[in-house]
Amino acid sequence: MDIAGVAIAVTGVAGTLGGALLTQRGAERAKRRELEIGRGFQEARENLALRRECYTRLYRDARQFATALNRHLHVLRDRTPDESDVRALEEAKDAHRNHWSETLMVAPDAVIAPGDAANQALTRVYGMVKRLEQGDARPGESVRSAAEAQDELWPLIKTLRHAMRQDLGVGSEF
Numbered sequence: 001m002d003i004a005g006v007a008i009a010v011t012g013v014a015g016t017l018g019g020a021l022l023t024q025r026g027a028e029r030a031k032r033r034e035l036e037i038g039r040g041f042q043e044a045r046e047n048l049a050l051r052r053e054c055y056t057r058l059y060r061d062a063r064q065f066a067t068a069l070n071r072h073l074h075v076l077r078d079r080t081p082d083e084s085d086v087r088a089l090e091e092a093k094d095a096h097r098n099h100w101s102e103t104l105m106v107a108p109d110a111v112i113a114p115g116d117a118a119n120q121a122l123t124r125v126y127g128m129v130k131r132l133e134q135g136d137a138r139p140g141e142s143v144r145s146a147a148e149a150q151d152e153l154w155p156l157i158k159t160l161r162h163a164m165r166q167d168l169g170v171g172s173e174f
Helices: 003-078 083-106 109-133 143-151 153-168
Strands: none
Touching: 003 083, 003 109, 003 143, 003 153, 083 109, 109 143, 109 153, 143 153
């Protein structure tokens, strides 16, 4: 075989090997892309599950806090709250505060804004209730005004629920 023939043979072998190498690299890139896409979908599913759990706890605890405030107001009307009454209100407040803090770390602004409105209102009513309980009410604060403020919590909690459901992609009509 002459030099030209050897050169052609070497070129053919190199081309065959190079083609196989390029095909392998292309397959590896495609596999990496597929894995990245799979990881992205998995992360999105995990994020959605985290938000769903967080929102469920926050909604439940916001309702329970509002209900505990209502119960405490009824106790204030009827008698002096005892230790179990105070503890029930504090536990409801603490549970709400903890889950609101968690929500702040995972929720988008579209959920934070109505959540902040509900949280501020709950905190405001709680302050009124505690001042009434301790006999240190501000001017204009009474069991009646606190009960009216407590009634105004429910639409805020409903607005928060709507925002959370929208973020989760759950229904749009309420």
